[in-house]
Amino acid sequence: MANVIxxxxxxxxxxxxxxxxxxxxxxxxxxxxxPGHHPGLHGWATATASGLKPDLADRLHEADFLWRSSRSDLLLPAEPGATLAEDLDALDRIDDETFVAAAFEIACSSYGQPVPSPLVDAGERARAREMASARGPKQAAFVNRMLEDPDGLRIWLRRLLEDCDRAFFADTWQRVRIQLAAxxxxxxxxxxxxxxxEALAATSAALSVTPDEGGVRRILVDKLAGGETTAAGHGVTLIPTTFGWPHLLVVYAPGRRPVIQYPIAAPDLPPPAALELVQRRMEALAHPMxxxxxxxxxxxxxxTGELADGCGITPPEVSRHIAVMKKxxxxxTRRRGRYVLHQLELSTVARLGSDFLESVLR
Structure with a gap:
Protein backbone atom coordinates (compact mmCIF):
# COMPACT_ATOMS: atom_id res chain seq x y z
CA MET A 1 0.00 0.00 0.00
CA ALA A 2 1.03 3.61 -0.34
CA ASN A 3 0.02 7.16 0.34
CA VAL A 4 -0.32 8.94 -2.97
CA ILE A 5 0.25 12.68 -3.51
CA PRO A 35 10.57 5.96 24.04
CA GLY A 36 10.16 2.32 23.03
CA HIS A 37 9.62 3.45 19.43
CA HIS A 38 13.06 5.06 19.36
CA PRO A 39 15.85 2.74 20.55
CA GLY A 40 18.58 5.22 19.63
CA LEU A 41 17.10 7.98 21.80
CA HIS A 42 16.63 6.21 25.13
CA GLY A 43 19.41 8.23 26.75
CA TRP A 44 17.95 11.56 25.64
CA ALA A 45 14.41 10.56 26.63
CA THR A 46 15.46 9.34 30.08
CA ALA A 47 17.58 12.39 30.84
CA THR A 48 14.93 14.83 29.60
CA ALA A 49 12.00 13.16 31.35
CA SER A 50 13.89 12.97 34.65
CA GLY A 51 14.58 16.70 34.48
CA LEU A 52 10.96 17.78 33.97
CA LYS A 53 9.21 19.54 36.82
CA PRO A 54 6.17 17.58 38.05
CA ASP A 55 3.70 20.25 36.93
CA LEU A 56 5.07 20.27 33.37
CA ALA A 57 5.13 16.47 33.25
CA ASP A 58 1.47 16.35 34.35
CA ARG A 59 0.42 18.88 31.71
CA LEU A 60 2.29 16.97 29.00
CA HIS A 61 0.44 13.82 29.99
CA GLU A 62 -2.86 15.67 29.79
CA ALA A 63 -2.28 16.71 26.17
CA ASP A 64 -0.22 13.79 24.91
CA PHE A 65 -2.91 12.35 22.66
CA LEU A 66 -1.77 15.11 20.28
CA TRP A 67 1.59 13.39 19.78
CA ARG A 68 1.64 9.93 21.40
CA SER A 69 0.23 7.39 18.94
CA SER A 70 0.15 9.75 15.97
CA ARG A 71 1.05 13.38 15.47
CA SER A 72 -1.67 16.01 15.34
CA ASP A 73 -1.75 18.03 12.12
CA LEU A 74 -1.24 21.13 14.26
CA LEU A 75 2.34 20.06 14.96
CA LEU A 76 3.32 19.74 11.28
CA PRO A 77 3.11 23.25 9.77
CA ALA A 78 2.78 23.49 6.01
CA GLU A 79 4.78 26.73 6.03
CA PRO A 80 7.43 26.37 8.76
CA GLY A 81 8.73 29.42 10.56
CA ALA A 82 12.32 30.17 11.49
CA THR A 83 11.56 30.09 15.23
CA LEU A 84 9.14 28.29 17.50
CA ALA A 85 7.45 31.62 18.23
CA GLU A 86 6.78 32.11 14.51
CA ASP A 87 5.27 28.62 14.21
CA LEU A 88 3.09 29.25 17.28
CA ASP A 89 2.02 32.64 15.95
CA ALA A 90 0.86 30.93 12.75
CA LEU A 91 -1.19 28.51 14.87
CA ASP A 92 -2.80 31.46 16.66
CA ARG A 93 -4.03 32.81 13.33
CA ILE A 94 -6.06 29.66 12.57
CA ASP A 95 -9.77 30.02 13.32
CA ASP A 96 -11.24 27.91 16.13
CA GLU A 97 -13.18 25.49 13.92
CA THR A 98 -10.14 24.67 11.78
CA PHE A 99 -7.89 24.45 14.85
CA VAL A 100 -10.15 22.00 16.70
CA ALA A 101 -10.77 19.89 13.60
CA ALA A 102 -7.01 19.65 13.00
CA ALA A 103 -6.36 18.76 16.64
CA PHE A 104 -8.77 15.82 16.41
CA GLU A 105 -7.85 14.82 12.85
CA ILE A 106 -5.75 11.86 13.95
CA ALA A 107 -6.87 11.27 17.52
CA CYS A 108 -10.63 11.44 17.17
CA SER A 109 -11.62 11.35 13.48
CA SER A 110 -11.20 9.38 10.28
CA TYR A 111 -7.94 10.77 9.01
CA GLY A 112 -7.93 12.13 5.48
CA GLN A 113 -11.71 12.27 5.20
CA PRO A 114 -13.43 15.66 5.25
CA VAL A 115 -15.50 15.88 8.44
CA PRO A 116 -17.31 18.81 10.04
CA SER A 117 -15.73 20.55 12.99
CA PRO A 118 -16.76 19.18 16.40
CA LEU A 119 -17.52 22.79 17.36
CA VAL A 120 -20.46 22.91 14.95
CA ASP A 121 -21.49 19.26 14.50
CA ALA A 122 -23.08 17.43 17.45
CA GLY A 123 -22.34 13.97 16.07
CA GLU A 124 -18.67 14.72 15.56
CA ARG A 125 -18.51 16.32 19.01
CA ALA A 126 -19.93 13.18 20.62
CA ARG A 127 -17.49 11.02 18.65
CA ALA A 128 -14.54 13.14 19.78
CA ARG A 129 -15.60 12.85 23.42
CA GLU A 130 -16.14 9.11 23.19
CA MET A 131 -12.74 8.43 21.65
CA ALA A 132 -11.01 10.75 24.12
CA SER A 133 -12.68 8.96 27.03
CA ALA A 134 -11.15 5.70 25.84
CA ARG A 135 -7.72 7.29 26.31
CA GLY A 136 -8.30 8.09 29.97
CA PRO A 137 -9.72 10.83 32.20
CA LYS A 138 -6.95 13.37 31.55
CA GLN A 139 -7.42 13.18 27.78
CA ALA A 140 -11.21 13.31 28.21
CA ALA A 141 -10.89 16.46 30.32
CA PHE A 142 -8.56 18.02 27.76
CA VAL A 143 -10.99 17.33 24.90
CA ASN A 144 -13.93 18.70 26.88
CA ARG A 145 -12.01 21.89 27.58
CA MET A 146 -11.15 22.26 23.90
CA LEU A 147 -14.79 21.80 22.88
CA GLU A 148 -16.23 24.07 25.56
CA ASP A 149 -13.55 26.78 25.66
CA PRO A 150 -11.35 26.55 22.55
CA ASP A 151 -9.84 29.99 23.05
CA GLY A 152 -8.82 29.22 26.62
CA LEU A 153 -7.46 25.81 25.68
CA ARG A 154 -5.43 27.27 22.82
CA ILE A 155 -3.80 29.73 25.24
CA TRP A 156 -3.11 26.83 27.64
CA LEU A 157 -1.58 24.71 24.86
CA ARG A 158 0.67 27.51 23.62
CA ARG A 159 1.89 28.12 27.15
CA LEU A 160 2.61 24.40 27.51
CA LEU A 161 4.72 24.34 24.34
CA GLU A 162 6.53 27.52 25.42
CA ASP A 163 7.27 25.92 28.81
CA CYS A 164 8.70 22.89 26.98
CA ASP A 165 10.91 25.26 25.03
CA ARG A 166 12.25 26.78 28.23
CA ALA A 167 12.62 23.45 30.01
CA PHE A 168 14.50 21.47 27.35
CA PHE A 169 13.67 22.22 23.73
CA ALA A 170 15.55 25.50 23.27
CA ASP A 171 18.84 23.75 24.01
CA THR A 172 17.85 20.79 21.83
CA TRP A 173 16.86 23.05 18.91
CA GLN A 174 20.12 24.99 19.22
CA ARG A 175 21.97 21.69 18.88
CA VAL A 176 20.05 20.25 15.91
CA ARG A 177 18.88 23.24 13.86
CA ILE A 178 22.11 23.60 11.85
CA GLN A 179 22.04 19.92 10.96
CA LEU A 180 18.39 20.15 9.91
CA ALA A 181 18.98 23.27 7.83
CA ALA A 182 21.96 21.65 6.12
CA GLU A 198 16.91 11.84 -6.81
CA ALA A 199 15.80 14.16 -4.01
CA LEU A 200 13.14 11.74 -2.74
CA ALA A 201 15.49 8.75 -2.97
CA ALA A 202 18.01 10.63 -0.81
CA THR A 203 15.26 11.58 1.64
CA SER A 204 13.84 8.12 2.39
CA ALA A 205 13.76 4.65 0.86
CA ALA A 206 9.97 4.82 1.34
CA LEU A 207 9.59 7.81 -1.01
CA SER A 208 9.47 7.65 -4.79
CA VAL A 209 7.92 9.45 -7.74
CA THR A 210 6.08 7.86 -10.65
CA PRO A 211 7.15 8.58 -14.23
CA ASP A 212 5.31 11.35 -16.04
CA GLU A 213 2.75 9.24 -17.89
CA GLY A 214 0.07 11.09 -19.79
CA GLY A 215 0.84 14.23 -17.84
CA VAL A 216 0.08 12.54 -14.49
CA ARG A 217 2.78 12.39 -11.82
CA ARG A 218 2.58 11.23 -8.21
CA ILE A 219 4.72 10.98 -5.09
CA LEU A 220 4.37 7.54 -3.48
CA VAL A 221 4.92 7.05 0.26
CA ASP A 222 5.42 3.38 1.13
CA LYS A 223 3.26 2.89 4.25
CA LEU A 224 0.78 0.31 5.50
CA ALA A 225 -1.94 2.95 5.67
CA GLY A 226 -3.20 4.08 2.28
CA GLY A 227 -4.57 7.45 1.25
CA GLU A 228 -4.60 9.90 -1.62
CA THR A 229 -4.51 13.66 -1.96
CA THR A 230 -3.45 16.34 -4.41
CA ALA A 231 -0.81 19.01 -4.14
CA ALA A 232 -2.32 21.08 -6.96
CA GLY A 233 -2.70 24.66 -5.85
CA HIS A 234 -0.84 23.96 -2.61
CA GLY A 235 2.62 22.49 -3.10
CA VAL A 236 4.40 19.98 -0.85
CA THR A 237 6.50 20.61 2.27
CA LEU A 238 9.14 18.12 3.46
CA ILE A 239 10.39 18.64 7.01
CA PRO A 240 13.57 16.93 8.31
CA THR A 241 13.77 15.69 11.90
CA THR A 242 16.49 14.23 14.10
CA PHE A 243 13.88 12.60 16.35
CA GLY A 244 11.74 10.84 13.76
CA TRP A 245 13.30 7.45 13.03
CA PRO A 246 11.65 5.00 12.35
CA HIS A 247 8.58 7.14 11.57
CA LEU A 248 7.82 8.81 8.27
CA LEU A 249 4.81 11.09 8.76
CA VAL A 250 2.44 12.32 6.07
CA VAL A 251 -0.25 14.99 6.51
CA TYR A 252 -2.74 15.07 3.68
CA ALA A 253 -5.86 16.59 5.20
CA PRO A 254 -8.44 17.68 2.62
CA GLY A 255 -7.77 21.11 1.15
CA ARG A 256 -4.41 21.43 2.87
CA ARG A 257 -0.85 21.48 1.55
CA PRO A 258 0.61 17.96 2.03
CA VAL A 259 3.44 17.71 4.55
CA ILE A 260 5.99 14.91 4.93
CA GLN A 261 8.25 14.71 7.97
CA TYR A 262 11.27 12.48 7.39
CA PRO A 263 14.10 11.33 9.69
CA ILE A 264 17.66 12.32 8.84
CA ALA A 265 19.37 10.04 11.35
CA ALA A 266 18.90 6.47 12.51
CA PRO A 267 20.56 4.13 15.02
CA ASP A 268 23.34 1.98 13.66
CA LEU A 269 20.99 -0.67 12.32
CA PRO A 270 20.71 -2.39 8.93
CA PRO A 271 18.66 -0.44 6.37
CA PRO A 272 14.91 -1.11 6.55
CA ALA A 273 13.40 -3.70 4.27
CA ALA A 274 10.82 -2.64 1.72
CA LEU A 275 7.21 -2.97 2.87
CA GLU A 276 6.54 -5.62 0.21
CA LEU A 277 9.40 -7.77 1.54
CA VAL A 278 8.21 -7.37 5.14
CA GLN A 279 4.72 -8.46 4.08
CA ARG A 280 6.15 -11.48 2.24
CA ARG A 281 8.08 -12.48 5.36
CA MET A 282 5.04 -12.15 7.59
CA GLU A 283 2.95 -14.24 5.20
CA ALA A 284 5.68 -16.89 5.04
CA LEU A 285 5.81 -17.15 8.82
CA ALA A 286 2.03 -17.22 9.22
CA HIS A 287 1.70 -20.79 7.88
CA PRO A 288 1.52 -23.30 10.78
CA MET A 289 3.80 -25.83 9.10
CA THR A 304 15.16 -31.42 3.59
CA GLY A 305 15.02 -35.09 4.60
CA GLU A 306 15.65 -34.32 8.26
CA LEU A 307 12.92 -31.71 8.27
CA ALA A 308 10.50 -34.09 6.56
CA ASP A 309 11.14 -36.80 9.16
CA GLY A 310 10.83 -34.37 12.04
CA CYS A 311 7.53 -32.85 10.85
CA GLY A 312 5.93 -35.98 9.44
CA ILE A 313 5.53 -34.65 5.87
CA THR A 314 7.12 -35.59 2.54
CA PRO A 315 10.38 -34.08 1.25
CA PRO A 316 8.58 -32.38 -1.70
CA GLU A 317 6.24 -30.65 0.77
CA VAL A 318 9.24 -29.44 2.77
CA SER A 319 10.88 -28.16 -0.41
CA ARG A 320 7.81 -26.10 -1.27
CA HIS A 321 7.80 -24.51 2.18
CA ILE A 322 11.55 -23.91 2.02
CA ALA A 323 11.14 -22.16 -1.34
CA VAL A 324 8.60 -19.75 0.13
CA MET A 325 10.84 -18.94 3.08
CA LYS A 326 13.92 -18.50 0.91
CA LYS A 327 12.04 -16.09 -1.36
CA THR A 333 21.41 -22.30 2.51
CA ARG A 334 24.79 -23.97 2.11
CA ARG A 335 26.01 -27.20 0.58
CA ARG A 336 28.01 -29.79 2.52
CA GLY A 337 29.08 -32.56 0.15
CA ARG A 338 25.93 -33.98 -1.38
CA TYR A 339 23.73 -32.45 1.32
CA VAL A 340 22.02 -29.06 1.19
CA LEU A 341 21.56 -27.50 4.62
CA HIS A 342 19.02 -24.82 5.48
CA GLN A 343 19.04 -22.57 8.55
CA LEU A 344 16.83 -19.74 9.83
CA GLU A 345 18.35 -16.26 9.46
CA LEU A 346 17.93 -15.21 13.09
CA SER A 347 18.93 -11.58 12.63
CA THR A 348 16.23 -11.12 9.98
CA VAL A 349 13.57 -12.81 12.10
CA ALA A 350 14.58 -10.75 15.15
CA ARG A 351 13.84 -7.53 13.26
CA LEU A 352 10.31 -8.79 12.61
CA GLY A 353 9.60 -9.32 16.29
CA SER A 354 11.19 -10.67 19.44
CA ASP A 355 8.02 -12.54 20.45
CA PHE A 356 8.22 -14.75 17.38
CA LEU A 357 11.93 -15.35 17.88
CA GLU A 358 11.36 -16.29 21.50
CA SER A 359 8.57 -18.67 20.51
CA VAL A 360 10.76 -20.62 18.10
CA LEU A 361 13.71 -20.69 20.48
CA ARG A 362 11.74 -21.39 23.67
Missing amino acids: DITGLPPERIVFSPSPLAELGAALHVLSE DARHKAELLRHKGLG RMRLCRSLARGPHT AGLLT
Missing part, protein backbone atom coordinates in the same frame (compact mmCIF):
# COMPACT_ATOMS: atom_id res chain seq x y z
CA ASP A 6 -0.77 13.86 -6.96
CA ILE A 7 1.76 16.47 -8.13
CA THR A 8 0.59 16.69 -11.74
CA GLY A 9 1.60 20.06 -13.14
CA LEU A 10 3.23 21.16 -9.89
CA PRO A 11 6.35 23.28 -10.58
CA PRO A 12 9.50 22.13 -8.72
CA GLU A 13 9.71 25.39 -6.76
CA ARG A 14 6.44 24.48 -5.00
CA ILE A 15 8.17 21.45 -3.45
CA VAL A 16 9.94 22.81 -0.37
CA PHE A 17 12.42 21.26 2.07
CA SER A 18 12.45 23.21 5.34
CA PRO A 19 13.07 22.52 9.05
CA SER A 20 10.36 23.46 11.53
CA PRO A 21 10.90 24.13 15.25
CA LEU A 22 7.29 23.17 16.04
CA ALA A 23 7.52 19.91 14.07
CA GLU A 24 10.79 19.06 15.82
CA LEU A 25 9.23 19.80 19.21
CA GLY A 26 6.29 17.55 18.28
CA ALA A 27 8.70 14.76 17.34
CA ALA A 28 10.60 15.23 20.60
CA LEU A 29 7.37 15.07 22.63
CA HIS A 30 6.46 11.83 20.85
CA VAL A 31 9.83 10.35 21.85
CA LEU A 32 9.16 11.32 25.48
CA SER A 33 5.73 9.64 25.33
CA GLU A 34 6.84 6.52 23.43
CA ASP A 183 19.93 18.57 5.25
CA ALA A 184 17.08 20.68 3.86
CA ARG A 185 19.54 22.67 1.71
CA HIS A 186 21.13 19.47 0.42
CA LYS A 187 17.77 17.99 -0.58
CA ALA A 188 16.75 21.26 -2.23
CA GLU A 189 19.96 21.23 -4.26
CA LEU A 190 19.31 17.67 -5.36
CA LEU A 191 15.80 18.67 -6.41
CA ARG A 192 17.11 21.66 -8.36
CA HIS A 193 19.98 19.93 -10.13
CA LYS A 194 19.03 16.24 -10.36
CA GLY A 195 15.25 16.22 -10.14
CA LEU A 196 12.56 15.08 -7.73
CA GLY A 197 13.33 11.37 -8.03
CA ARG A 290 6.41 -23.21 8.36
CA MET A 291 6.22 -22.19 12.01
CA ARG A 292 7.09 -25.78 12.91
CA LEU A 293 9.93 -25.83 10.41
CA CYS A 294 11.26 -22.59 11.89
CA ARG A 295 11.52 -24.22 15.27
CA SER A 296 14.00 -26.74 13.86
CA LEU A 297 15.75 -24.32 11.54
CA ALA A 298 16.33 -21.83 14.37
CA ARG A 299 18.38 -24.39 16.27
CA GLY A 300 20.78 -25.28 13.49
CA PRO A 301 21.14 -26.37 9.85
CA HIS A 302 18.90 -29.18 8.59
CA THR A 303 18.50 -31.06 5.35
CA ALA A 328 11.21 -14.04 1.72
CA GLY A 329 14.87 -13.95 2.73
CA LEU A 330 14.31 -15.90 5.95
CA LEU A 331 16.79 -18.73 5.33
CA THR A 332 20.46 -19.23 4.56
